[in-house]
Amino acid sequence: MIIGCALFMELIDATAVLTALPQMARDFGEPSVRMNLVVSLYLLAVALFVPVSGWAADRFGPRRVFVSAIVLFTLASVACACSGSLLQLSLARMAQGAAGAMMVPVGQVILLRWSARENLLRAMSYLTIPALIGPVLGPPLGGLLVTLLSWHWIFLINVPIGLLGIALVVRYIPDYPGSRGRPLDVPGLLLSAVGLGGLVFGFEAFGHGLLARQWALLLIALGVLSAWLYVRHARRSAHPLIDFSLLRIPTFGVSFWGGNLMRIGSASQPFLLVLLFQLCFGLNPLEAGLLSFAGGAGAFLMKLLAVRIVSRFGFRRTLIGNAVLTGLTIIACGMFEVSTPYWIVVLVLFGSGIIRSLQFSTLGALTYADVPPEQSSRASSLSAMTIQLTMSLSVGIAAALLSLIMSLRGHASLEQSDVALVMVFGGVMCALSGLVFRRLSSSAGSAVYAGRSG
Known part of the structure; x- marks a missing residue:
């Protein structure tokens, strides 16, 4: 839960800032389009520093790197809040991105070394919750802070969270020693x-x-x-630095390729829902965010059920069946219309949150099920790198498809049917990932949940 909270802090910050960009542009006297640098430079810093995270964890010890990343993230948050120009804010956001790049994969290394193998699925189900609800909760929280206070509080809220996280890490997380064995x-x-x-x-x-x-x-x-x-x-x-020989481990390789295909189809869903609710249905950011939060509520429920489901059906059947269900729920979201009752929207998003939480909890545990402890840092770096890449790829593909569809259909403004077609594409991609998971053996990853079905 400590590691999950660090991930939650990063994701909340990364998404909440989106709602504050117009106010920042007014304060800095900058055109709104230039404020996208605040987001893009953050993502660029994450991409640059993720590959070195595994080496740093091995060299200096994961707890030391994890605490240093939280300290840097907290200080960079203060620097963001104190920024008086777009240049200052952009530099502070790059420092935040570098710290975030180290927090998540190094946190996973700690989790892999600390958790018993048979508890890995349960641990990953906890870690999946912030990954699912952070991007959903961020926009409405950001809108609330900007409306009631100012954009500076989006960053200042990280200070008490960061200080608490440092104290909890130092108190409860073992200090695994570093090793000088592997050169950079x-x-x-x-x-x-x-x-x-x-x-x-x-x-x-x-x-x-x-x-x-x-x-x-x-x-x-x-x-x-x-x-x-x-x-x-x-x-x-x-x-x-990035060890592709890990793909020869059967469970890691299947999780890698199947999980990437799943994320390409599903990671653009929050982006598409924002467009659908705000541009097509005319909801304000807070209303759209509250509707989307139903998916995060579903993620909480699945935390209690993931271990029992995988113990009952095994990784192979769970991942194949859930890939199809994930695709269907994404396609169902594309069928929303302005006249659709809110209770139906909430119910579908709640079910989608349950299904995606199960899928990514299961994938997270299977990815590391057969990875030797001494290779956990390299596996975490490779996994984190591809997650960052496929999530960016997913949004880029979705945006490009929307532009192409609107051009082909002669639409001057975005319509519900345009978003629906892109969601159908995403749903099909998710369902196709089930073909990759068919390569798993029926007993794949059984050591992760064996004996825990009760």
Whole structure:
């Protein structure tokens, strides 16, 4: 729960700031379009620093790195609140992104080393909750703080959370020692930074119109080239920064490919729901956020049921069946109309939250089920890197598809049917991930839940 709260703090901050951008633009005297730098530079910093998180955890010890990341995130939050210009705020947000990049994967390393293997599914179900409700709760909370106080409080609220987190980590989390065994892969760090930075920022720029499309595509092409060069480098390196040999572990490999396909289909859902509720249905940000929060409530309920369900059906059947259900609930959200009763909207979103919580809790546990403890930091870095990339890719693809559909249909403004078509695409992608999970054996990951069905 301590690690989950750190993740929750990062996700709340990353999403709450979206509602404050217009007020920040007025205070700084900047055009609204330039304020997207506050979001994009944060994501860029995350992409640059995620690959080195595993090496840092091994070298200096995970608890020390985790506490340092929380301290940096808290100080950067104060710097954001004290910023008097867009330049100052952008630099502070990059520091926040660097700290957030270290918090999440290093927190997972601690979880993997501390939790008994048979408790891993239960632990991951707790860790999934903030990942699901953070992006949903962030916008309405940000809207509330901006309306009642000012945008500065979106960042200042992190200070007491950060101080409490530091005290709890020092008191309750074991201090695993670091090791000097693995040198830092500097060429790999440079190639992965350019690759991830180009891909994440390129997809962000393409999806939200931050740059002309030819420049966004050039960034994506640079990212692809650097990623290809990194893969070649990693095959020859004795100590690669990002270790793709982990994909040879059957459960890790299937979780990696199936989970990425699932996220490409589902990670754009909050973005699409905001567009649907606000631009198509005319709801204000607070009303839209409160409706979307039903999905987060469903995530809480699934925490209590995930272990029992997987114990009853096993990882393979749970993931295959749930992939189809995830796809169907996303498609169902695309059928919402302005006349749809709110209770139906809430019920569908609540069910969608339950299903997605089960899927990602299950995936999180299966990903590390057979990873040896000494490789946990490298596995966490690889997983965190691809999660960041596929979530950016998901939003970029959704935004590009919306633009293409509106152009082909001759729509000057966004309509419900345009969003529905993109949600159908996302639902199909989620359902197709079930084909990847079919590669699992019937007993895959059984050590994670064996003997816990009661």
